[in-house]
Structure formats: structure tokens, C-alpha cells
Amino acid sequence: MATTKTKIGNFEFENCFMNAAGVYCYDKNELEQVINSQAGTFVTKTATLQSRPGNPEPRYHDTTLGSINSMGLPNLGFDYYLDYLLELQKTHPHRTFFFSLVGMSTEDTHALLKKVQESDFKGITELNLSCPNVPGKPQIAYDLETTEKLLADIFSYFKKPLGVKLPPYFDIVHFDQAAAVFNKFPLTFINCINSIGNGLVIEDESVVIKPKNGFGGIGGEYIKPTALANVHAFYKRLNSSIKIIGTGGILTGQDAFEHILCGASMVQIGTTLHKEGPSAFERITNELKAIMDKKGYKTIEDFRGKLKYL
Numbered sequence: 001m002a003t004t005k006t007k008i009g010n011f012e013f014e015n016c017f018m019n020a021a022g023v024y025c026y027d028k029n030e031l032e033q034v035i036n037s038q039a040g041t042f043v044t045k046t047a048t049l050q051s052r053p054g055n056p057e058p059r060y061h062d063t064t065l066g067s068i069n070s071m072g073l074p075n076l077g078f079d080y081y082l083d084y085l086l087e088l089q090k091t092h093p094h095r096t097f098f099f100s101l102v103g104m105s106t107e108d109t110h111a112l113l114k115k116v117q118e119s120d121f122k123g124i125t126e127l128n129l130s131c132p133n134v135p136g137k138p139q140i141a142y143d144l145e146t147t148e149k150l151l152a153d154i155f156s157y158f159k160k161p162l163g164v165k166l167p168p169y170f171d172i173v174h175f176d177q178a179a180a181v182f183n184k185f186p187l188t189f190i191n192c193i194n195s196i197g198n199g200l201v202i203e204d205e206s207v208v209i210k211p212k213n214g215f216g217g218i219g220g221e222y223i224k225p226t227a228l229a230n231v232h233a234f235y236k237r238l239n240s241s242i243k244i245i246g247t248g249g250i251l252t253g254q255d256a257f258e259h260i261l262c263g264a265s266m267v268q269i270g271t272t273l274h275k276e277g278p279s280a281f282e283r284i285t286n287e288l289k290a291i292m293d294k295k296g297y298k299t300i301e302d303f304r305g306k307l308k309y310l
């Protein structure tokens with residue numbers, strides 16, 4: 001029987017599936033459900049220095065092919081998630097979890113990361129450089145000069161495992177330029193992709209979410225081709241020490257197989273988890289194992305990154 005174990009940095013995980021930040025991770029109750037599922041680990045909702053109510057509702061809407069959201073980074077605040085993560089280090093000492101965070105300003109981002117650096121947190125930090133839904137705030141990683149300066153400043157003091165959550169890029173030159181920036185830093189991983197920002201879903205004659213006149217991040221089946229392209233583009237360009245987390249359009253084991261074939265070492269599930277609940281981890285894991293068994297792959301390393309070209 002195939003195993004879907006994986007490794008990110010110096011950490012091993014029993015399963016290469018986890019939630020995507022924003023889904024099943026707002027509070028202890030939701031995170032506990034992911035801990036108790038077949039997921040290999042979890043990532044918290046992106047935490048900001050102070051708690052945030054987020055955008056006006058309705059701000060999330062499922063569609064046949066996926067979802068649209070403009071949550072606006074609602075979260076219980078950095079201290080809530082850090083306290084819980086430190087508690088889990090006592091109750092689940094052999095597990096490693098991800099802490100997603102971002103400041104509402106550059107100063108806040110540094111304040112957050114300095115608090116993590118000074119804390120006893122032993123897990124992995126995911127810096128969210130790609131939220132498309134805070135009015136007036138750009139998706140940071142679309143500004144590569146700012147991103148490079150931010151990472152240079154961060155790595156002058158931050159010595160714990162750190163990765164970045166990226167927006168989708170759509171231009172080969174941007175893949176080249178972004179990879180050249182990321183290769184300058186000791187990143188543990190990059191996570192491709194966040195939702196495709198500022199899409200518009202209409203039902204009858206109306207938008208379906210309230211914030212920003214209905215503009216929101218798109219997830220689900222719609223975004224798998226873009227997610228796969230970003231995973232593979234960076235897999236081919238980054239130093240092998242920087243692992244890739246694949247996020248976007250995972251509905252089945254086949255979708256996960258494709259993300260790993262493109263180079264992903266971990267796969268995050270968002271929209272499908274929101275629709276199906278944590279039982280999706282067991283279903284998708286079993287579907288992937290069945291594909292691996294059929295093809296004679298024992299571990300994900302047997303086919304990771306080995307996408308064939310014509």
C-alpha cells in the first residue's frame with residue numbers, strides 16, 4: 001500500500017494533505033476537527049496583530065465549480081493562535097503545525113514575526129503575501145521589489161522555518177522574476193496559490209457577496225490549471241531546498257496527484273474542505289493512494305515533479 005507521507009523542511013508529516021488557510025481554521029473548535037481528521041497537519045487562519053471582524057456579510061459563496069470569498073482577514077488575533085499552538089506543543093509534542101500570519105502594515109508584519117521569533121513556537125510560519133480582499137491593501141507579492149525588501153528585513157532576525165503564501169502569477173517573465181527573488185532567501189517553502197483575486201460571480205442579476213461590489217477571491221475547480229502552472233513553474237525555478245505547497249482546485253485524488261506531479265510536497269485543500277468537511281481528507285487520501293498503487297508508486301517522491309512533456 002502506498003504511503004502519502006511527506007517532508008517539509010526538517011519536518012515529517014504522516015499525510016501530505018492539510019487545510020488551506022481560511023478554511024476550518026478560524027478557532028480551536030475548527031482546528032481540533034482538522035487535528036482529528038486524516039489531515040497531516042493544519043494551518044491557522046491568517047492572524048493579524050489585533051483581532052479583526054473582517055468584511056460585511058455575505059462574504060463567502062459556494063458555486064458549482066468552486067467558491068468566491070471576500071472575508072477580509074477575520075481572525076481572533078495573533079495571541080489567540082499563538083497560545084493555542086503553544087498548548088498543542090504540549091498536548092501533541094510529535095506534531096508540527098503551521099501558523100499563518102500577516103500584518104496590516106509592514107511594521108505590523110515585523111512585530112508579528114519578532115513575536116514568533118521570541119516565542120517558544122516550534123512549528124512553521126506561513127507569511128500571507130497574497131490576500132486579495134482587504135480594501136485598499138494590495139496583494140503584496142505582486143510587488144516584487146517590496147517583497148524582496150520585506151524578506152531581506154525579515155531574514156535579518158527571523159531564524160525559524162518560514163514560507164510564503166503567494167498569489168497566482170500569469171506571465172512567464174513574472175515566474176522568472178519572482179523565483180529570482182525567492183531564491184535569494186532561506187525559505188522553507190512557497191505555497192502556490194492563494195485564490196485568484198477579484199473575480200466576479202453573478203446569480204440572476206446580482207453579485208453574490210457584499211464586499212467590494214461582489215469582487216472576491218476565486219477558488220475551486222476554476223483555478224486548478226493556474227494552480228498547477230504556478231506549482232510547476234516555481235518547482236522548475238527554485239532551489240530544491242525550497243519546497244512547494246500546492247493549493248487550488250483539489251477535489252479528488254487525481255487533482256492531488258497532478259499537484260504532486262508538478263512538484264508539490266504538500267497539498268492544501270480549501271473550497272472542497274469548506275463544502276465537504278474534514279472527511280474530505282480521508283476520501284482524497286484514499287483516492288490518491290489508489291492511483292499510486294495502480295501505477296506502482298510507493299511514496300510521493302517516486303513521482304513528485306516528474307511531469308512529462310510532449
Ligand SMILES: O=C1NC(=O)NC(C(=O)O)N1
Pocket residue numbers: 022046069070071072073074128130131132133134194195217218
Ligand atoms: O489570503 C486570503 N485569501 C482569500 O481568498 N481570502 C482570505 C480573506 O479574505 O481573509 N485571505
